[in-house]
Every structure is written in structure tokens, then in C-alpha cells.
Amino acid sequence: MAIRRQQKGRFGKRNPGFAGKGKRKPGFGGGVNVQVLGGKTLEKVYSTARKTGQLRLSGRGIVEIPPEAFALNDQKNLGEGEKWWEASELKSVDVTHNEVKVIPKSVEAWETIERLVLSYNKISTIPAEIGGLEFLRSLKCDHNSLTSISDHAFRPGSPLGELWLQENKLTRLPESLCVLSNLSVLNLTKNCLVELPQKIGDLKTLRVLNLSENKLRSLPQGITRLANLETLELARNALESLPDLSISKITVLDLTMNSISSLPALPKTITEINFSDNSLRSIDGVEDYPKLSFINVSGNSISKISPKIGDLKSLRTLDLTNNNLSSLPGEIGLIEPLNILKFSGNPLRAFKKSLMSAQISSVKRYLRTRIRTDIDAKDRKEQSDHELKRQILYGSSSKKLDFSNQGLSQLPTQVYEVKDLQVLIATKNKLESLPNHFSHLQSLTILNLSENMLGCLPPQIAQLRSLKELYLFKNKIESLPRELAFAKNLTILDLRANRLSEFPMSILQLTSLQDLLLTHNSIRELPKLEGKLTELSTLDIGNNSLEKLGDGLRYLPKLQNLSLENNSLRKLPLELAACKNLKSLKVTGNLFRRLRGATLQRGTEAILKWLQQRIPFGDPLLDEIN
Secondary structure, eight states: OOOOOOEEOTTSOEETTOOOOOOOOTTSTTOOOOOEETTEEHHHHHHHHHHHSEEEOTTSOOSSOOGGGGOTTOGGGOOTTOOGGGSOOOOEEEOOSSOOOOOOGGGGGOTTOSEEEOOSSOOOEEOGGGGGOTTOOEEEOOSSOOOEEOTTSSOTTOOOOEEEOOSSOOSOOOGGGGGOTTOOEEEOOSSOOOOOOGGGGGOTTOOEEEOOSSOOSOOOGGGGGOTTOOEEEOOSSOOOOOOOOTTSOOOEEEOOSSOOOSOOOOOTTOOEEEOOSSOOSOOTTGGGOTTOOEEEOOSSOOOOOOGGGGGOTTOOEEEOOSSOOSOOOGGGGGOTTOOEEEOOSSOOSSOOHHHHTSOHHHHHHHHHTTOOOOOOHHHHHTOOHHHHHHHHHHHHHHSEEEOTTSOOSSOOGGGGGSTTOOEEEOOSSOOOOOOGGGGGOTTOOEEEOOSSOOOOOOGGGGGOTTOOEEEOOSSOOOOOOGGGGGOTTOOEEEOOSSOOOSOOGGGGGOTTOOEEEOOSSOOOEEOOOTTSOTTOOEEEOOSSOOOEEOSOGGGOTTOOEEEOOSSOOSOOOGGGGGOTTOOEEEOOSSOOSSSOHHHHHTOHHHHHHHHHHTSOTTOHHHHHHO
């Protein structure tokens, strides 16, 4: 390697691109020439290494490691004023981004180093001499041309804890690898491995094992003995099955792009699984792993998801893209932490196109309305006390109880003993009232008592401070307690098909309410709404006896869906034209004289435009619209 010098030009400036002839530095007796890089010679690098204990030879274009690097403290290599007994002990060597092809035998001279980085070179083998580095804790030889590793490169008692060998050409690993009793990280991504050593289970301290992008068709049984393994990455191999991993401590498992046809036995500690682009037809049993927070099973052949998936109360991400699903279980909507749900590329029948791009909260809300409650009543009646105990026990762990279609005239008293109950479903029963101690269910967030015989609600309902969704469809409710106004966290209130003759005024105090469903009652008038229900997005008051709408609809800033169809309205308030976020307005089946059927048929936009055209010039309402 010649010394690169820059020749001065006419005005004393350096002339870039001119390389003079190389000269040898004195004191390096027969060694390689000193390379100048950015004004810093290797001599200075060696001097720095003697001071800091870190030898940095990265990015110098060398094809071999200079002999001087292995004899830093030799008298002939010392600089002026340097003394070998004052030199720091060498701890780290970095030779990345060069053209080195061979690790020489003289590497043994680095007997004190703890970290050796040889990444991005052209090294073809790891020699036995590496095994003589008794203090080596981290070896990085990734992005090279490795085809072999000496059987003596790894020795018992070695402190080696990290071994990075990704992006090489290894087809096998030496059995001696398995004697590394302190190894915690092993990265073998992007090699050509077709098998693993049978004794790989001896790596008792291994926490991270990355074998992605190899040619593995199977794993040795010994992998089940990796007692401390937390992350196992096997993406892009040719695996068709896995051994039983249930006794391990794995938390992250990546099997992207293999040929797995069924879920393997997994440990209870598992939190993330990625089985995208495999051959799965089912993920039944996934509910047995309660700590799961991430599931990716996209690109498989799954045709059905069990409703039990709703038991995964820690799940945050669920990717079902590109499968054969014709429906999704409504129980997915009950998974509160779930904030990423992907399901495009499936032949879903009941899903509207708008839901494909809707916010996750809207999708979950829709799914909850599809929870099955049509279990045969006769079969429900034949349930024994043992079955009731089983349900209570299940509810204690899942925080959810479902007593739908059991012919109940009152809820079992054991319900009020379930600690931290969050979801209670008791649809299609014969409930006529709720006891006062119903207020004990302080953690309840979803309550569905649809299709019962309830005539009223107890005032104590307002004490359910965590309640967010209340479904009372198809009961006999004539009024609501004024205490309901204190249910400040309520976002959904479903009172469809009841016996309300007046709009319950306590509803106006529900500051978090987003969906209010009042269709199929006998309500005659909508009260003044100015300053009320500021979070309301959906108001369905169709199929009532409405003759008049109170002022203030335009003060519902988030109103998107308004249904007034099949009432007795003779005109629409012009202020509807000022509802800037209104996307759906249904008003057919009323007694309008001026609003023609042709306009109604053209939909929301045409109706709002018709209303705007009838606002008198100079009316402040026009300023609000514009």
C-alpha cells in the first residue's frame, strides 16, 4: 500500500488526484507500507491503540491485517517517547469494511481482546486460532465469504457471548459450537445451512437465535432444550413442521415464508408469532396463549377463525390479510387493546366496503354487533349446575360472561362475585329488572341486555363508572333514570325497539356519547341540542312519531350519520345544511310537501344542497356554511 501524497499546484494548493510513489516508514522493518487515510497514518492508529486499548483498522482498503497490528508493543514499533509498559491492554479490534481474505495464525497475539469485528471483508474460514482468544466475548464475522469454521475455533469455557455470522456461505456448523456455555446471541441469517448440530440444545444460555433465510427443512429435537431462548427467527426456510416448543421460554417466533400447515405447540410465554406466507388452514388453539400481543398469519389458507380468539386480552396487532375468510367472529371486537386489524384480501360477505378502510374503532364496533346469540334455547336450558360453575370460572379468567338465550328471569348471583368483570352479555332471556347490587360490577365496560323484558333500569346503573357500551335493544323500557346522566364514559347507547314516548333528557348529559340508537320507539319531539352531545357521531331516531326537531342540530360538530326516516315530519330544519361533517342523512317516509322524491333519491348531498338554496339571503346561517 503506497503512501498517497498530493502535489502542490502553481499557487501552493494541493492537486487532488495526484498520487506520488510510496515510501516505507522507518521503524517498521519489512512490514507493509503505511497507508495515509484522511491525513492519519496507521502508525498513528497503532499509537492510539496503545493508549486506548482499541485498534481501529476499518475502511482502509487493506487485503491483509498488517503484522505490526499483532506486535503493537514491540520495541521497534513504538513511537518516539512511547514505553511498552505504559501501553493499555488491547480489548477491541475493528477491521470492518476492508478486503481481508484470511484471519492469520498470528491472531493469537491478541490474547487479551474481548471484542473482534471482522464484518464486511472476504474471509472464507474461521481458523482454530480464534479458539485461543481466552477473553473474547463478541465475534462479528458477518458479511464475508465464510464456507467453513474450524472444529477447534470454539472451546469449552470460552466467555464468547455473541456470535454474528449472518450473510455468509456456511452449509454446516461445527459441533464445537455447542460447547459455548456463555453464548446468548447467535445470528446465522442468510447462509446456506441445511441442518443444525444435534447438540444445539446444549447452548443453555442462548436467548436469541436467528436462522432466517437458510435452507432448513427440519429442526433437531435438541432445540426444545434451549431453556432460556426468547427469540427464534426462522423466516424464509423450507420448514414443514416444528418440534414441541411448549417447554421453552420463547416470546418471539418468526416463521415467515415456510411451509407450516398447522400451529405447533408453543410456550405460554409467547407474545409475538409471525406465520405469514405459510400453508395454515386454521389457527384454532391460538387462544391458549394469553400473552400474545402480535399475530401475523397473512398469506395462508385460513377459512375460519374461532370466536375464542376474543379471549386474547393482550392482543394489539392481528393480520389476517389474504386468506379464505368469509366472515370474522364478532368476539374480535371485544379485544380492547387491539389497535391494528388487517383483513383485506379475503372473500368477506357481510362486510361493507366502507369498513375496509374504516378506523379500527368502527370495525370493532361493527363486529360486536355480530356476536352470535342464537344458540338453541333447549340446549341452554339443559345446562347443569356444573356448566354454570364452568362459565363463572371461565369468566373469572377471561373477564367476560355470556348467558344469552338461557331463559333466565334473573342473573345468577355468582355474576356479582366475578372480580373485575368487563363484559356481560345476557341477550334473549326473560329479565324484567336488575337488582340494586348490579352496581357492584364496577369494572364493567360492555353490557348487552338486548331482547329481554326490562321495563326500566335501576338508578344504580349510573354507578358503573367504567361502562362504555350499553345495549338494550328490544325491551319494554318506557323511561330512563335521571341518574344515567352521570354515566360520563358511555359511548354507545342502544335503545332501539322499546316503548319510549319522550326523548330521555338524561341522555343530553352524556358528554362522551358517540352512537345513540333510538329507532322503533314512539318519540314525538327531539329537544334542543345546542351545546349538548358534542361527541355524537351517529343519531338514529327513525321509525318514531317525530313531528318536530329541536334547534341545535348544527351544533353537533362530529355528527356524521343522521336517520330521521319513517316519522311524521312535515319539513326539515334549514340548519342541517350547516352540519359540515354530515355524510349520511336518511329522511324518506315523512310527510314532506316541498321536498320531492327525486331529490330524496339522489341522496344526502342533494338534500343538503336543496336546504342550502332555501336559506334567505343575509341569514347568518349562510356565513356558517361558507
